[in-house]
Amino acid sequence: MRRRYNPYSLPPWVRKxxxxxxxxxxxxxxxxxxxxxxxxxxxxxxxLIVLVLLAVAFKMQMI
Incomplete structure (x- = not known):
């Protein structure tokens, strides 16, 4: 079972x-x-492909 991603559980420096x-x-x-x-x-x-995939992951809040 996959754990849910919660950005608030990260340390403050990682969130920044x-x-x-x-x-x-x-x-x-x-x-x-x-x-x-x-x-x-x-x-x-x-x-460029890596950057676009990162941008999509950020926009979909997967990272």
Whole structure:
């Protein structure tokens, strides 16, 4: 049985770090998307995919 995720059970410094990451993930995705369009490399594409998945996880409150 899976435990429910409760963000208030985390230490305060983890909650603050999570909030900071949540604020900066969308601008990083936009920057990386533009960079990938201009200079596409395999690393840039994979990094963009990871950033987008992180942004979706933050928006759906899975992290």
């Amino acid at each position: 770090a999570r909030g900071v990451c949540e604020q900066f993930i969308i601008p990083f995705c936009i920057f990386q998307g533009v960079r990938t369009l201009l200079f596409p490399t395999a690393f840039d594409v994979l990094f």
